[in-house]
Amino acid sequence: MKRLVLFAPLILFALLGVYFAIGLQRDPSRIPSVLIDRPLPAFDLPPIEGAEKGFASSDLEGRVALINIFGSWCASCLIEHPVLMEISRTEDVLLAGLDWKDPNGGGRRWLDLHGNPYDFVGDDADGRVAIDFGVTGAPETFIVDRNGRIRHKHVGPITMRVWRTELRPLIQMLEREGEGA
Amino acid sequence: MRVRRLAAISAAIALIAATAPVLAVEPDEVLADPALEARAREISRDLRCVVCQSQSIDDSNAPLAKDMRLLVRERLVAGDSDKEIYAFMVARYGDYVLLEPPVQGNTILLWAAPALIFLVAAFSAGAYLVSMQRADDRKREKAAADKGDGAW
Numbered sequence: 001m002k003r004l005v006l007f008a009p010l011i012l013f014a015l016l017g018v019y020f021a022i023g024l025q026r027d028p029s030r031i032p033s034v035l036i037d038r039p040l041p042a043f044d045l046p047p048i049e050g051a052e053k054g055f056a057s058s059d060l061e062g063r064v065a066l067i068n069i070f071g072s073w074c075a076s077c078l079i080e081h082p083v084l085m086e087i088s089r090t091e092d093v094l095l096a097g098l099d100w101k102d103p104n105g106g107g108r109r110w111l112d113l114h115g116n117p118y119d120f121v122g123d124d125a126d127g128r129v130a131i132d133f134g135v136t137g138a139p140e141t142f143i144v145d146r147n148g149r150i151r152h153k154h155v156g157p158i159t160m161r162v163w164r165t166e167l168r169p170l171i172q173m174l175e176r177e178g179e180g181a
Numbered sequence: 182m183r184v185r186r187l188a189a190i191s192a193a194i195a196l197i198a199a200t201a202p203v204l205a206v207e208p209d210e211v212l213a214d215p216a217l218e219a220r221a222r223e224i225s226r227d228l229r230c231v232v233c234q235s236q237s238i239d240d241s242n243a244p245l246a247k248d249m250r251l252l253v254r255e256r257l258v259a260g261d262s263d264k265e266i267y268a269f270m271v272a273r274y275g276d277y278v279l280l281e282p283p284v285q286g287n288t289i290l291l292w293a294a295p296a297l298i299f300l301v302a303a304f305s306a307g308a309y310l311v312s313m314q315r316a317d318d319r320k321r322e323k324a325a326a327d328k329g330d331g332a333w
Contacts, residue, residue, distance in 0.1 A: 031231065034275035101244065127248045134273040136231040136245070 033134055033153040040148045041132035045122025048099050048107040055096055055122030060144055064174045065094040066167065067142045068118070068158075069130060072099075072106035074138040080157035081114045087163060088117035093171055097121040100130045100138055143167065145174045205242050205250075212254055221254045224266055228253070229280050237280055 044056040060067075068084060070077045088095055097118035099107035107123060124130055133142065136155070143152040152170055154162060206225075212218040225239035230246040238246040238253075249270070256266045270278045282288045 031277050032275065034272070127245070128252070131245075131248060131252060131273060134275070136274075 031136060033150075035134055035142075035150045036153065038150055040144055040150055041129065043122070043129045043132065045098070045124055045129060048102075048111075048121055048123040049105040050108045051121060053120065055098065055120035057148070059120050060094070060096065060148065062146055063094050064146055064171055065096055065144045066171065067096045067098060067133075067144060069098045069100050069133065069135050069138050069140045069142075070110075071102045071138050072110035073102065074100075076157045077139045078114075080139050080159075081117075083158050083160055083163060084117040085115050086160070091168070094119055098129060098133075099123050100135070101125065101127045141167070143170055143174070145177065205238075205240055205246065207247070210247070210250055210254065212258065217254070217257050220263065221250070221257055224253050224257075224263055225250055227267070227280050228270055229274075229278050231274055231278060 040057050040060070042057050044058075045054045047054040066087075068080075070080075084095065087093060095118045097120065099110075099121060101124065102110075103125065107121065111118075111121070122129070133140070139157055141154040141158055142150050143154075145151050151174060152167070154167065158167065206222070212221060222239060226237045228238045228249065230236045230238045230241035230243055230249075232243040232245050233241050236246075238249045252269075253266055256269060261269070267279065276283060282291060284292050
């Protein structure tokens with residue numbers, strides 16, 4: 001018994017070591033979203049400059065959709081954009097864009113320059129809707145199911161790999177989920 | 182000449198003293214009502230800037246922090262209580278947005294840890310002292326017995 005007590009500090013140290021080793025591997029900038037499985041916030045955004053239709057939460061009623069938060073000032077969005085273009089060309093997915101705090105027609109020029117993959121684009125000039133989504137930076141992407149519930153949040157640019165391994169399987173699952181009901 | 186220099190130096194000191202510390206809060210954000218503004222400042226100090234993460238939105242110059250400060254003030258003007266504003270932010274960003282974690286199921290260990298560690302330390306120290314005391318007593322008894330032997 002006495003021997004065992006002598007080992008206590010060593011055991012404690014090993015446990016703490018394991019704890020910190022796991023903790024240090026985790027990315028502190030990844031904040032878990034509280035919006036998962038919660039209904040989409042209600043919003044009605046005006047169109048961006050030169051466009052006719054905006055983007056309202058009611059536009060997505062009864063449909064599985066991918067909502068992408070972007071801005072012409074956002075460098076990582078430049079990496080992501082070709083992937084969104086590819087998705088809109090080859091897949092049957094509803095893409096909606098939320099142009100986050102993009103004054104002076106930035107969103108318009110962005111889409112003119114790089115192409116428009118979105119079915120709906122809304123101009124979130126004061127960033128209020130982005131806050132309703134709990135957005136911390138661009139780009140961020142949300143997947144919404146048929147019942148208007150947020151089911152997934154992806155932080156950072158969508159790459160082809162993220163699309164194939166994470167987003168597409170989820171969207172396909174959600175499409176099937178709706179058919180069953 | 183000397184008086185003049187003295188005056189210049191005191192003027193410089195007065196000017197430096199008169200400057201406010203650098204604030205992230207910009208003049209166009211400040212509310213007209215000083216009582217509401219004071220509440221806004223207090224709430225802003227408790228809310229985390231989700232971009233910079235280790236600063237409050239009151240300290241941060243990030244655009245998102247400014248948006249959140251404006252939102253806090255807007256809710257205050259609309260008549261929300263402090264609690265309602267915190268709840269509003271938590272509904273969007275989770276407990277993470279609060280710089281002071283709330284006391285609840287998943288944080289109870291965090292809050293109780295200092296007291297637990299103190300208790301463990303106090304208990305071990307107490308046990309150690311008692312065992313030392315016992316060893317001491319035993320030694321003294323033995324010494325007394327030895328002495329008794331010698332006297333016999």
